[in-house]
Amino acid sequence: MHCFRDASSLQRLIDESPPSELSHLIKTHLDALAAFDDVPLGDLANFFILSQGDSANTLVVLMDRNLSDIAVETCTSHAGWFELVIIVSDDGFGYIVFIPKTINDQSLLDFCASQALRTQEGTS
Secondary structure, three states: OEEEOOHHHHHHHHHHOOOOHHHHHHHHHHHHHHHHOOOOHHHHEEEEEOOOOOOHHHHHHHHOOOHHHOOOOEEEEOOOEEEEEEEOOOOOOEEEEEEEOOOOOHHHHHHHHHHHHHHHHHHO
């Protein structure tokens, strides 16, 4: 898992990587959070990108709670990624978690798919 807590490290990731769905998704969040330019990104959100070696347990450890107890604000299913937004405090601080759909943990993929469906049903 890769963790990013500041805009410059995320921008460096975008700049040093070929254009991709993930870089587009990250840029979209950075652009939206730029409206809060007087607040450091790390005080608004932390970004996590899971990779092949990660599992549902990675998310459990990150959130310090069972998978079924994680309050996902939104989960969006993209072509190659699940994008979870998880608000963890009353002041709006949250985690933005990207999980590749190629990850080798079916329980994590099932969790993301169910959260994406819940999000979609809540917006229709």
